[in-house]
Amino acid sequence: xxxxxxISRLSQDAYLRxxxxxxxxxxxxxxxxxxxxxxxxxxxxxxGGSIHGFLAGANAQPAAAEAAKVPGxxxxxxxDNASYDKGLPENxxxxxxxxxKKGSYTHVIAGHSAFGKNLLPRVAALLDxxxxxxxxxxxxEDTFIRPIYAGNAxxxxxxxxxxxxxxxxxxxxxxxxxxxxxxxxxxxxDPKAESTTTWVSEDLAKSDRPELATAxxxxxxxxxxxxxxxxxxxxxxxxDALGAAIGASRAAVDSGFADNSLxxxxxxxxxxxxxxxxxxxxxxxxxxxxxxDSKVIAAINKDADxxxxxxxxxxxxxxxxxxVPELTEKVKSS
Ligand code: FAD
Numbered sequence: 001x002x003x004x005x006x007i008s009r010l011s012q013d014a015y016l017r018x019x020x021x022x023x024x025x026x027x028x029x030x031x032x033x034x035x036x037x038x039x040x041x042x043x044x045x046x047x048g049g050s051i052h053g054f055l056a057g058a059n060a061q062p063a064a065a066e067a068a069k070v071p072g073x074x075x076x077x078x079x080d081n082a083s084y085d086k087g088l089p090e091n092x093x094x095x096x097x098x099x100x101k102k103g104s105y106t107h108v109i110a111g112h113s114a115f116g117k118n119l120l121p122r123v124a125a126l127l128d129x130x131x132x133x134x135x136x137x138x139x140x141e142d143t144f145i146r147p148i149y150a151g152n153a154x155x156x157x158x159x160x161x162x163x164x165x166x167x168x169x170x171x172x173x174x175x176x177x178x179x180x181x182x183x184x185x186x187x188x189x190d191p192k193a194e195s196t197t198t199w200v201s202e203d204l205a206k207s208d209r210p211e212l213a214t215a216x217x218x219x220x221x222x223x224x225x226x227x228x229x230x231x232x233x234x235x236x237x238x239x240d241a242l243g244a245a246i247g248a249s250r251a252a253v254d255s256g257f258a259d260n261s262l263x264x265x266x267x268x269x270x271x272x273x274x275x276x277x278x279x280x281x282x283x284x285x286x287x288x289x290x291x292x293d294s295k296v297i298a299a300i301n302k303d304a305d306x307x308x309x310x311x312x313x314x315x316x317x318x319x320x321x322x323x324v325p326e327l328t329e330k331v332k333s334s
Contacts, residue, residue: 020049020141023077023100025110025119026067027087031059033066036214038175040109043168045072046138047107052077053183056084056095064185070175073183077103079190086199087115093122094193100127102189105163106141112167112270120165129161136172150266150289170213171272171293205261212245212262217275218294220247220264222287223255224280224301224320231257234324235279241331247271247291249281265290279320283308300324 022044027037033055044051053067056079064078077099083091096119100108108123110116112134124131135157137145144157144166212218219239225231231252239246248258250265264271266286276294281287283299283306291297292311299312300320309315316323 019106020047021103021105022047022049022051022107022109023103023105024051024053024073025096025108025116026053026055026063026076027111027113027115028055028057028060028063031057031062033063035175035178036113036170036211037111037115038070038178039111039168039170039173041070041072042173042175043109043135043138043166044107046173047141049106050074052103052105054078054096054099054188056081056092056188057087058082058085060084061185066178068183068185069181070178070183071181073181075184075186077186077188079188081190081192083192083195086202087119088195088197088199089118089122090197091193091195092119093126094191095188096123097126098189098191100163107164107166109166109168112169116167120167124165127163127165129163129165130159132157132159132164132166134167134169136169147289150285151292152285169270171270174272205259207246209239210243210245212247212264213269213271215245215271215273217242217244218247218264218271218273218277218291219244220249220276220278220281220291221252221257222249222278222281223251223257225252225257228255228257230321234321238277238324238328238331241328242275242277244275244277245273247276247278249278249284249287252280278308279324281308282306283311300327 024040024044027034053073053076055064060078060080064076067076121131135144135146142159148155221231221235247264248262252258253263266289270290272293274295276291277298279300297312298314299308300316300323304317
């Protein structure tokens with residue numbers, strides 16, 4: 001009698017696990033799969049059950065063929081239609097809804113990127129379920145972990161919704177393998193829903209450096225850099241010497257030292273590189289929210305009491321205008 005509860009719970013878990021089926025919503029640009037969107041597959045693998053990938057756009061098939069090689073996917077569903085090319089949520093949400101209904105998925109997962117954040121709340125509303133945002137861990141099929149208050153508290157969310165619609169933090173579900181799988185390709189349903197929204201244009205920052213959100217190393221500058229000229233003189237040479245992406249604090253972005261797309265933190269990007277090296281950044285909680293999961297944090301600040309030193313693994317108290325060029329020369333000659 002005493003053992004009946006755990007055993008029946010165990011078999012119920014096993015039963016649910018078999019029924020779990022996840023649609024991992026992937027991103028593509030010009031027919032190329034966006035590797036950072038593979039985090040949704042890593043998260044789906046943690047849930048167990050069957051996993052289907054989903055892609056749409058003018059040239060979705062080549063990206064779908066790339067996705068088919070990612071281990072863990074049973075099938076990749078794609079829709080070739082230019083209306084979905086830029087992931088406009090007004091056009092994409094009815095498309096995704098039809099494909100979710102067709103597959104009767106228990107979970108729909110996308111990255112917590114601009115695309116996922118735009119799209120999934122709409123899809124959740126259309127399904128009349130709760131959106132679960134920016135999760136960093138999965139405890140079970142209905143229980144998820146997410147940071148709140150800029151990462152100062154961790155929330156455990158339990159959902160009773162029939163379909164769980166989830167965005168995942170990329171740095172918490174990094175995907176390391178994109179070869180070895182052989183998923184089937186299948187054309188999805190295209191409702192060709194009418195939309196009053198059309199894509200006009202985009203202005204993308206171009207850079208040959210690694211992408212900030214997925215870079216192995218990041219060199220960030222803050223208000224301590226004093227001006228855009230100084231930021232550009234001091235930070236890029238060290239980033240180049242380390243093969244790193246460039247990041248910035250919000251104060252540096254707001255002061256015009258660095259582009260918006262480089263902001264790290266609560267209202268910027270989340271990064272978790274092997275090395276996060278920052279100079280002239282005080283370490284406000286909103287900045288820490290975006291980088292404190294980095295493996296090694298190194299900080300240069302002239303104020304020994306700056307809060308950044310409380311999270312830094314390596315700290316250097318000194319004038320960044322002296323220390324950063326010195327470090328750059330050392331890295332170059334090593
Ligand atoms: P400061 O706090 O001014 O620090 C500059 C540092 O440079 C100081 O520690 C100083 O000692 C040091 N310094 C100055 N000169 C030198 C020198 N010559 N050599 C060495 N060190 C020097 N911030 C973010 O970064 N990302 C976010 O996403 C973000 N989101 C926010 C969201 C909300 C809702 C709010 C309210 C705030 C947010 N902020 C964010 C802002 C955040 O609170 C801080 O204001 C910001 O991070 C400060 O940037 P900073 O460290 O570059 O500047």
